[in-house]
Structures are given as structure tokens and as C-alpha cells.
Amino acid sequence: MLIFGVLCGCLNENEEIQKNKPYEGKTITVLCGAGLMKPMNELIQNFENKTGAKVEVHYGGSAELFGILTTTGGDVFIPGAYKYTEDAMKKELILKETVKNITYHIPVIAVPKGNPKNIKNLEDLAKPGVRVVIGDPNACAIGKVSKKILEKNQLWENVSKNIIVKTPTVSQLLIYITTNQADAAIIWEDMVTWAEGKGKIDVVRIPKEKNIIKTIPTAVTIYAKKDGNLEVAKAFNDYISSDEAKEIWKKWGFIPCNQ
Amino acid sequence: MGQSNFKYFCIILSFLFTFLLFLAIASLFLIPNPSEILNALKTEEMMFSLKLSIITSSISTFLIIILAIPIGYALSRYKVPGKSVIKSILDLPMAFPELVLGLAILLLFGQSFIGEFLENFGIKVVFTKLGIVVAQFFTALPYAIRIIYSTFEEINPRYELVSRSLGYGEFETFFNVSLPLAKNGLFASTIITFARCMGAFGAVLILAGGSYMNTEILPITLYLNISYGNIGMAITSGILLVIISFIAILVFEKFEGYKGE
Numbered sequence: 001m002l003i004f005g006v007l008c009g010c011l012n013e014n015e016e017i018q019k020n021k022p023y024e025g026k027t028i029t030v031l032c033g034a035g036l037m038k039p040m041n042e043l044i045q046n047f048e049n050k051t052g053a054k055v056e057v058h059y060g061g062s063a064e065l066f067g068i069l070t071t072t073g074g075d076v077f078i079p080g081a082y083k084y085t086e087d088a089m090k091k092e093l094i095l096k097e098t099v100k101n102i103t104y105h106i107p108v109i110a111v112p113k114g115n116p117k118n119i120k121n122l123e124d125l126a127k128p129g130v131r132v133v134i135g136d137p138n139a140c141a142i143g144k145v146s147k148k149i150l151e152k153n154q155l156w157e158n159v160s161k162n163i164i165v166k167t168p169t170v171s172q173l174l175i176y177i178t179t180n181q182a183d184a185a186i187i188w189e190d191m192v193t194w195a196e197g198k199g200k201i202d203v204v205r206i207p208k209e210k211n212i213i214k215t216i217p218t219a220v221t222i223y224a225k226k227d228g229n230l231e232v233a234k235a236f237n238d239y240i241s242s243d244e245a246k247e248i249w250k251k252w253g254f255i256p257c258n259q
Numbered sequence: 260m261g262q263s264n265f266k267y268f269c270i271i272l273s274f275l276f277t278f279l280l281f282l283a284i285a286s287l288f289l290i291p292n293p294s295e296i297l298n299a300l301k302t303e304e305m306m307f308s309l310k311l312s313i314i315t316s317s318i319s320t321f322l323i324i325i326l327a328i329p330i331g332y333a334l335s336r337y338k339v340p341g342k343s344v345i346k347s348i349l350d351l352p353m354a355f356p357e358l359v360l361g362l363a364i365l366l367l368f369g370q371s372f373i374g375e376f377l378e379n380f381g382i383k384v385v386f387t388k389l390g391i392v393v394a395q396f397f398t399a400l401p402y403a404i405r406i407i408y409s410t411f412e413e414i415n416p417r418y419e420l421v422s423r424s425l426g427y428g429e430f431e432t433f434f435n436v437s438l439p440l441a442k443n444g445l446f447a448s449t450i451i452t453f454a455r456c457m458g459a460f461g462a463v464l465i466l467a468g469g470s471y472m473n474t475e476i477l478p479i480t481l482y483l484n485i486s487y488g489n490i491g492m493a494i495t496s497g498i499l500l501v502i503i504s505f506i507a508i509l510v511f512e513k514f515e516g517y518k519g520e
Contacts, residue, residue: 136471139486165386165468168486175362175465180370181385 021052026232028224029073030057031065033080035170035188036216039252040078043240046248050239053232062141069093073223075233078216078240081105081141085217098220098234100241103254105214106189107145109204110177117183119204122150125184126158133182139168141214146186149212177201193253215257284501291494299495307472308480309499315388315476316456319395323403323452324445331407332437336416353401357461364397365466390467391474398462399455403448410444411437447514454507458500 032040037059044055058068062079069077069088077094079085082101088094111119117130125132135143143166150156164182167173173185178200192203218240224233239245246256299305333339334346352360368374368384377384384390418440422432438445460478467474471483477496484492 133468136483136486138471139483165474166470168464168469168483172465172468175365179366181365 021050023232023235024052026052026229027054027056028075028229028232028236030055030076030078030236031068031074032057032059032078033062033065033216034059035080035191036078039249039254040240042248042252043245047236047239051232051235053236055236069221073221073227075221075224075227075229076218076236077221078102078218080216081214082217085219088219088221093221093223094219095222095225098237099217100219100237101215101217101257102241102245103190103216103249103256105216106255107142107149107186107211107213108189108192108206110174110185110187110192111183111202111204112177112180113200113202115202115204119184121204122153122155122206122210125150125162126155128162130162130184131164131182132159132162133165133167133173133176133185134163135170135173135186136166136168140170142170142173142187143167145212145214149186149206149210152212153210174201189255190253216254287494287497287501291491295491296495296498299489299492302492304472304475304480305492305495308475308477308496311388311391311474312457312476315391315395316453319392319399319456320449320453322392323396323400323456324407324449327400327403327407327448327452328438328445331404332411332433334404334408335411336419349401349404351401352397353405357398357459358465360397361394361462361465364394364462368393368466385466386468386470386474388467388474391463391476394462394466395456395459398459399452402455403452406444406448406451407441410441410448413444414440443514447511450507450510454504457503 030040030044040057040059044057047053048055058065058074060068062081062084065074065077065079066084066087068074070091070093077085077088085094085099089096089099109119109122109125111117117124117127119125119130124130134146135141137143137147147156150159165176167176170187170191173187174191176182177185177187184204189203189205192201218237220230220233220237224230249256330349334342339345365385368377368390374384382389384393414437418436419432422436423429427435457476458478459476460482463469463474463476464479464482469475469479469482475483477500481493481496481500484490484496
């Protein structure tokens with residue numbers, strides 16, 4: 001009986017491994033926006049444990065990733081904004097039916113801890129004496145969005161007077177707020193959550209109707225088909241947009257899309 | 260035979276690497292077409308950046324040399340308590356990344372008592388052109404001190420003693436004997452300091468903000484235009500920096516060469 005039981009257990013376990021790790025020995029390449037690194041590392045770990053597939057990931061700026069996609073390939077493409085996926089679709093590098101929006105990328109106003117200038121809304125950025133730092137609209141996505149949000153609310157001209165510096169990267173904005181060099185900046189909400197642990201930043205949310213919210217998409221590329229990785233790539237694509245994955249996105253400060 | 264094989268191996272290796280480096284620098288000049296560079300040169304942004312670079316670097320270099328001469332002299336001639344600690348701290352910025360230096364001086368001149376003290380006099384360092392000078396100053400000062408220190412080290416103190424024994428005072432001796440003897444070294448360090456100021460990037464980016472047509476010096480122009488996707492502008496600012504560095508190194512080599520021969 002005992003021996004039989006052990007044997008059964010072994011057999012069952014073997015069967016389970018076979019059933020649950022269908023992609024043992026397969027490797028896919030993922031091109032992923034650098035800002036998504038923290039949740040993505042966790043998601044990849046889970047996916048590898050579950051399926052046995054190996055995921056090689058390249059983190060980078062969206063424009064850089066787009067360049068890699070057009071020249072050397074990659075099986076799954078996850079840039080920081082939908083625009084890049086759209087461009088890739090126009091070039092027919094993406095399998096259209098696989099495009100899924102994973103999470104929202106939400107601009108918020110970041111202020112130093114305690115909110116010394118008492119910023120409550122976008123209009124307050126135009127108050128005299130408020131030192132505002134924003135991303136350079138020509139250089140980074142958050143800069144472009146910040147300008148559009150302020151224009152949408154007819155505030156660009158007045159806020160411009162308060163802008164003390166325009167930075168080429170979004171991370172630089174975070175430094176200036178945490179070190180109290182400025183009173184307010186517009187940055188991505190998910191970044192704030194990471195820095196919040198340090199307790200140096202407060203967040204002022206922008207009402208939905210005044211904000212411009214971006215989405216982060218994922219999609220399988222035509223290269224997956226060519227490389228014979230289509231099935232694995234699709235499974236990964238489905239996994240990172242699954243309900244289970246949504247919990248991980250939430251944990252890292254992202255707000256998953258409900259599709 | 261073995262020895263001469265080794266000799267040729269070393270020489271060929273030097274040639275090979277020099278050629279590779281030359282190729283890398285040359286490709287900066289070869290890839291864009293000349294009209295693209297000319298157009299980039301003529302833009303308001305490039306002119307602004309070039310002018311601002313030269314002005315800030317000149318001011319920084321002047322301030323650095325004024326300070327580096329007495330510091331270099333003190334370290335070389337006098338018994339200073341904790342000299343090796345002082346020298347190590349002064350050399351530190353050469354070893355760690357400029358971005359770290361930038362962050363450090365941002366914290367120093369930002370909301371600290373020094374920053375507030377200066378602000379009371381209406382002096383703003385963060386996000387201003389003055390910030391560029393401050394960042395360049397901290398980046399290049401260690402190089403200047405190093406060269407000036409070793410220049411004074413190479414001058415025999417005997418000359419100074421003779422001068423003192425003939426009745427010259429300490430300051431007169433420094434001014435009439437030590438400084439003229441150190442002339443070549445001082446000139447070389449001025450050139451290197453200027454080149455280092457022109458190339459300062461990380462510290463300037465953080466302290467002065469690196470913002471378009473405001474605190475934009477040549478390395479920032481290169482960086483900004485890479486983010487904007489204007490490769491022509493980026494390469495042109497790169498070329499300008501290479502030319503300036505080349506002239507500096509050439510002058511430096513000339514003076515260093517005299518010393519050896």
C-alpha cells in the first residue's frame with residue numbers, strides 16, 4: 001500500500017510537471033519599458049516558474065525599444081505608451097489581435113512632503129511664487145503630457161512663468177522634489193509610489209476630466225511567429241494582462257485597465 | 260630575439276588601439292554630411308550653447324586656477340596636518356561619477372544653510388547659469404590642484420631658499436621665483452582645466468537643470484538633442500567638443516614634452 005501510494009504520488013507529480021510546465025526549454029525575448037521594471041521582474045519570475053519557459057528581457061526607453069523592434073526583433077513588445085505600439089502596428093510588426101492594454105499611466109502632481117506651498121490642484125501651479133519643474137516636452141513622454149494637460153486646462157501660459165527648469169528625464173523631476181528644490185512637478189503616479197517609501201513626497205491627484213491618462217499596452221510581434229515562439233509569447237502576453245497579474249501591477253502602484 | 264618579439268608586440272598593440280580610437284573619433288566627423296553640420300552650427304541653439312560654454316568655462320577656469328595655485332603650493336611645500344587625507348578628499352571627485360558629485364553639490368547649495376545664506380544675498384545657484392560655473396568648478400578643481408601640485412613638487416626648493424637668503428620675503432619669493440618657475444605647469448593646468456570645464460556634464464545637468472536655451476552648454480546640447488531625436492545637432496555638439504579637447508591636449512602635450520626633454 002505504502003509503496004503504491006508513493007509511486008502514485010511520484011507519477012502524479014511527474015504528470016503535474018508535464019501539464020503545468022508546457023514550455024520547458026523555450027526562450028522568448030521581451031522588450032519592456034524601463035519604468036515597468038519592478039512589476040515586470042516579478043511577473044517574469046512567476047511566468048517562468050509556472051510554464052518552464054525562459055524569458056529574456058530588455059529594459060529601455062520606449063524610443064530605444066522601438067528601434068530594437070524595427071532592427072533586431074523581439075517576441076513581446078511593452079513600451080511605456082500606446083503611441084509606440086500604434087507606430088509598430090503601422091509598420092506591421094505587431095500581431096494586431098494580441099494588443100492588450102495592461103495598466104494606466106496616470107500623471108499626478110508631486111509636491112515635497114508636507115506640501116509647503118499648499119498645492120491643491122492644477123490651478124495652484126500658476127499661483128505666484130510656486131516653483132514648478134516639468135519634463136521637457138520635446139524630450140520625454142511626461143513632458144509632452146504635462147504640456148498637453150496644462151494646455152487643455154488653459155493654464156500653460158500662466159504656469160510657464162513659474163517653471164524654473166525643464167528636465168530631459170522624468171527621474172530628474174523626482175530628485176528635485178525630494179530634495180526640496182521645487183514646489184511641484186507633474187510625474188507618473190506609479191513612480192511616486194516607489195518613492196513614497198522614502199516619505200519625501202506627497203501626491204496631489206488631478207481630476208479625471210482635467211487629466212490626460214495614458215495606457216501601457218502589451219503585444220506579440222511578428223517575430224514570435226517567425227521564431228516559432230508564438231504560443232509561448234501569446235501565453236506571456238495573456239499572463240501579464242491576467243487577473244492574477246493585475247494584483248502584482250497594483251502592488252507596484254499601477255492601476256490595471258479593465259477591459 | 261624573444262625580447263625584440265615582445266617589443267614589436269607592444270608597439271603593434273599601441274598602433275592598433277590608437278588606430279581604433281582614431282577611427283571612433285573620425286566616424287563622428289564622417290557620418291553626417293557637411294551641410295547638416297553647417298546647418299546645425301548656424302542654429303540659435305548651437306550658438307547659444309557654444310557661447311555659454313566658453314563664457315562659463317573661462318570664468319570657472321579663472322576661479323579654479325586662482326584657488327588651485329595656493330592649495331597646490333601649500334600641499335607641496337608646507338607640513339600640513341592630515342595632508343594625505345586632504346589630498347584624498349581633493350582627488351575624490353575624479354574617481355566617482357559626475358552625477359554623484361552633481362547630487363552632492365545640489366544638496367549643498369539647495370536647501371541647506373549655505374544655499375539659504377546665499378539666497379539672502381540674492382545669489383541663486385540651483386537651475387541658473389551660476390550653477391553651471393559652480394558645477395564646473397567642483398568637477399575640474401581636483402585636476403588643476405593635481406597638476407599644479409606636481410609642478411611645484413618638481414621645482415627644487417633650493418631656489419626658494421636662495422631667494423630667501425638673499426633677503427626676499429616669503430610672498431616675494433613665491434611671486435618672483437616659484438611662480439615663474441612653475442609657468443609651464445600652470446599653463447598646462449589652465450588648458451586641461453578649461454577642457455575639463457567645457458566637458459563637464461553630469462554635475463551641470465543636476466545642479467543647473469540642463470534646460471533648453473537656458474542652462475544649455477555643449478554636452479547638454481548633445482544630450483538634449485539625443486532625447487529630441489536630432490542626431491545632426493547631437494553630432495555637431497560632439498564635434499565641437501572633440502575639436503576643443505584636441506587643441507587642449509595638443510597644447511598640453513607640447514608643454515609636458517618640454518619637461519621630459
